[in-house]
Amino acid sequence: MPDHQGHRRLLFFIVAVLFVLTAGVVFVKVRFLDFSLNDRSSVFYQLDASVSFQAVPGQPVHLSLALPELTPGYYFSLVPEGKRNFQLTEEDGDRRAVLNLPPTSGRQTVNCRFRVVPGTVPEPVLPPPPEGFPVLPDATAAACDALLAKIDPGRRLPPEELVPVLLRELAAIPPAERKLLSGSRAGGEGTLAAAITVLERRGLHARLLRGISLDDRRLQQLPVDFLDLYFDGTWHVFRANTGKEGLPEGFLILQRGGKSLFELSGGTHSAVRYSVTRVPTGAVTLNRIRSRIIGERNFPNLTLFALPAGTQNMFQKLALLPLAILLIVVARNIVGIPTMGTFMPVLIAMAFLEMKLLPGIICFLLILTVGLAIRFWLSKLNLLMVPRISAVVVVVILLMQLISMVANGLQLRDFMAVTFFPLIIIAWTIERASTIWEEDGARNTLMQLGASLAIAAVCYLILSNSYLQYLLYTFSELNLAILGVILLLGTYTGYRVSELIRFQPLVKP
Structure with missing residues (x-):
């Protein structure tokens, strides 16, 4: 008994230390390090451009990344990144980040980091260059004239109406004819290049525009192409797939014109991808203090906010897992809700994040229903447990493939993310549900499945809350307080709420 009391006092002491430590660190961050409890203020975007390439042995590497001529609404600055520091250069208004590396070999990846701060940067209207339109070959000029005569015989369509019609027509013509207009470019870029050629033949200045979305929910992004057209004394942006005018909200322009997005010498098979994450401004102050204490040379990236943007986005998704786990502890140990597996609801909720809630519930119920039917049929074959569960896993994979194919045919994009469901967890859920069905009946099985789904x-509502995600990622020490609460709940030995409700008739006079 004395040992039990001593262990209990030690536990309370540890929990008190966790709470005090959490409160102290949060206070220091907010009071002295410029961290904010508001997720809409005091933040900036961290943009990582990741260039991968196969190095040519014995040749030095020269990499040049295009920067925008002007970024309306944002301040744009280069951040030093480890030992490979890019240098800003500007020539004839073309801003680029340049990096020179010694000869190397193998597959290489180089990261260039930028800081993008929302602001009120005005965008002056830069007129097109004074030189005239390029001279086209006779065959290309004839193809442009024929296409313009087809879509606008009287040349009366205004530019904002001409562009959607032109893009739809270019997407429908055979690739061989489109290559004549696009200079042998293929894909979406080829369609825009062909549109630029036709519009210049019409007497309109047009250019390519590339950029990315400032969306920290995606791990990596490829640059998206738009059409930039000059008329009525200003530039107008049109989407490549629909011809709709205007940029999406939160879109960052990276490059305008026909110049390359990046240039590489000394390497082959190159590609560039971008990742974006939101960082509190207090991280800069924290990093400055860390550098003064331990030195920049010893631990140059010893901070959570120095991780690659894609990795930070992944940790932001995981930041709310302790809170969801706390919900499971409360639901099982305090409320007394039986679930199908301890942490199965959390794993299913993470799949719902990729599919949205309603499509996720529909897919889960569909897979579970068909899987249970197959499992009951397999039980008649008297198979051993491991082969039986393995067969259920194969059936679940086939069901996911079928759902994805049907969703693709019906243009239901949310249902195509069914692959995010954890295969083994669903297979074990089907196995456990069938066992409970045989031992305790259908009623108990459906109650546990319904409780797990609820x-x-x-958990999905918790994991999808952007403010809670910001709070628990920026102030990750809050997880210490959550740990303390879980430890306290581990000492609870009283009645659960469900037991109080069940035994209520016994206490009535």
């Missing part, structure tokens, strides 16, 4: 939905 808790998964609540």
Whole structure:
């Protein structure tokens, strides 16, 4: 008994230390390091451009990344990144980040980091260059004239109406004819290049525009192409797939014109991808203090906010898992809700994040229903447990493929993310549900499945809350307080809420 009391006092002491440490660190961050509890203020975007290439042995590497001539609405600055520091250069208004590396070999990846701060940068209207339109070959000029005569015989369509019609027509013509207009470019870029050729033949200045979305929910992005057209004394942007005018909200322009997005010498098979994450401004102050204490040379990236943007986005998704786990502890140990597996609702909720809630619930119920039917049929074959579960896993994979194919045919994009469901967890859920069905009946099975699905939905609401995500990622020490609460709940030995409700008739006079 004395040992039990001593262990209990030690536990309370540890929990008190966790709470005090959490409160102290949060206070220091907010009071002295410029961290904010508001997720809409005091933040900036961290943009990582990751260039991968196969190095040519014995040749030095020269890499040049295009920067925008002007970024309306944002301040744009280069951040030193380890030992490979890019240098800003500007020539004839073309801003680029340049990096020179010694000869190397093998597959290489180089990261260039930028800081993008929202602001009120005005965008002056830069007129087109004074030189005239390029002279086209006779065959290309004839193809442009024929296409213009087809879509606008009287040349009366205004530019904002001409562009959507032109893009639809170019997407429908055979690739061989489109290559004549696009200079042998293929894909979406080829369609825009062909549109630029036709519009210049019409007497309109047009150019390519590339950029990315400032969306920290995606791990990596490829640059998206738009059409930039000059008329009525200003530039107008049109989307490549629909011809709709205007840029999406939160879009960052990286490059305008026909110049390359990046240039590389000394390497082959190159590609560039971008990742974006939101960083609190207090991280800069924290990094400056860390550098003064331990030195920049010893631990140059010893901070969570120095991780690659894609990795930070992944940790932001995981930041709310302790809170969801706390919900599971409360639901099982305090409320007394039985779930199908301890942490199965949390794993299913993470799949709901990729599919949205309603499509996720529909897919989960569909897979579970068909899987249970197959499992009951397999039980008649008297198979051993491991082969039986393995067969259920194969059936679940086939069901996911079927759902994805049907969703693709019906243009239901949310249902195509069914592959994010954890295969083994679903297979074990089907196995456990069938066992409970045989031992305790259908009623108990459906109650546990319904409770698991309800808790998964609540976990989804927690995991999808952007403010909670910002709070628990920026102030990750809050997880210490969550750990303290879980430790306290581990000492609870009283009645659960469900037991109080069940035994209520016994206490009535």
